[in-house]
Amino acid sequence: MHSATSIAIEIMRAHALRNTNQVSLIALCALAAAISSGAFAQANSSNNTPLTIKDWTAAGSGCRARMSQSGDVQLTGMRTTNTTNGSKLVILNFSLPNYQLVSPPQNPATSITFAKECALRVVADPLGHARIKSIAARTPVVFSKDEKTGLTMQYILKLDGHIVAQSLSEQDAGRAIRNQEDKVVLSGLPVREENEISANSCGSRQMLGFDYTFIAARSKISDSAQVGLSENKQLELAVELEPCRS
Amino acid sequence: MxxxxxxxxxxxxxxxxxxxxxxxxxxxxxxxxxxxxxxxxxxxxxxxxxxxxxxxFTPHAHAEELIWNNVVAYGSGDGSPCRFNPQTPSQNNVIWTAAGGDLSIILTNWSVSLPKIARLAGGKLTTSSICTFDATVTIPRGYYLKTLSQTLVTGVMKDKLVSGGITSNGFLFQTLIPLNQINMIFRPDQALSNALLNVNNTQIITQPFIQSLCQASRQVSFTTKFRFQLVGVGIRPFPQLGLQANVDGSDVHFGLDSSLERCP
Structure with a gap:
């Protein structure tokens, strides 16, 4: 199945499950129309991307890299698909092969409660008289923990400094979990002010963000916890661009 | 590939x-x-x-944007200091990214803990760390700032009877636009084992500043400063009391979204 299609389908599922994401039905209908028409499945990838990546940074206790400086996060792909509603979908693939939370060996210097974070920031210019209509992110994770360990996994999707979607998964102490997989899908809409003039949202530089936070709360130093990305250890960021009407 | x-x-x-x-x-x-x-x-x-x-979708000129330059960050006080210096990137633990009016600052490995590093003041153990972020911001001629939105997110672990917090003070354009202070407070009445805290604040820029920007004959550049302070306070008779802010390995995320408008 085409990756964009799978993203969109899962976006739909996520929206169906959550009504608190501040997502309008209009954007969902647009995505649904694109899916039902088979536009994503038959979409033609293009190198003439309507989005230019000016810079990106991955930073935190669990990762470090930037566009101009190699590290343990890489931008591995970028492709564009057309949708039937006149918008374009740009999908960015980031690889995070080393980002994980692992309970370290018995080390008295390590805290009982500890975290690993990775925050990704992407600076992008929509080309032409276009603006971001919606954004989405998909990342597969796998986690394990001992019975007396609690795990908190938080994912935040940001656009222009605003949190547009977030997901919190809390696995309380009380039962052991082994290699449980979870596909995290977040989507949201830009926060637009009333009467916002087009210059603010059309053709202007945008900052996309995705934050991972994994926290392990152990009862003793020998308790174990492990969280990491599964499958191809990738984060997919999908940006839907629409032409400005003004 | x-x-x-x-x-x-x-x-x-x-x-x-x-x-x-x-x-x-x-x-x-x-x-x-x-x-x-x-x-x-x-x-x-x-x-x-x-x-x-x-x-x-044909190429089109981008809207005018804020430009961030000459960025440095430096720390003082207890705990692990913050640092950003373009000359020594390997030692930096402050990462920033800007896209026009949007600024993202991530403070990694910036924390204080009790009672490891603490001083006795007023019968209480206190510890604090300050991180100052300086930049030069240029606003294009013919534009003004309409609103500013700040976001602060971090993880916290602390025992009961330990209080503390993170505050953020900022000024855009030297002292012309004081940002609303953000207060993230860790109350002493409950323990936090792995709390993820999130504070948002939006403010509208005052009219006199808009007028002065819009009447400027050229583009304007000013120094801008953000000052983050992390404080922990514990009561002395309880030596086991502990505050770790942030959670070991967790980062402090600060975001600023400023909307730029064309002058009328």
């Missing part, structure tokens, strides 16, 4: 499909009698839609 190759492959397919379509069109053009008015109208509609889409 495989994805890039996949994109190239799809692109070739695209080109191939377009070629077929073009050939079909030529055949049709040589047999005008086969074209009904209905198909002609359909083709005109398709062509119009294609032209509109092409126009919509």
């Amino acid at each position: 495989s994805l890039l190759m996949n994109s190239t492959f799809n692109s070739r397919n695209n080109h191939s499909n377009q070629t077929k379509h073009t050939n079909f069109g030529k055949v049709s053009a040589m047999q005008p009698s086969a074209l009904t008015s209905r198909t002609l109208a359909s083709k005109i509609r398709s062509l119009a839609a294609f032209l509109l889409l092409t126009l919509a």
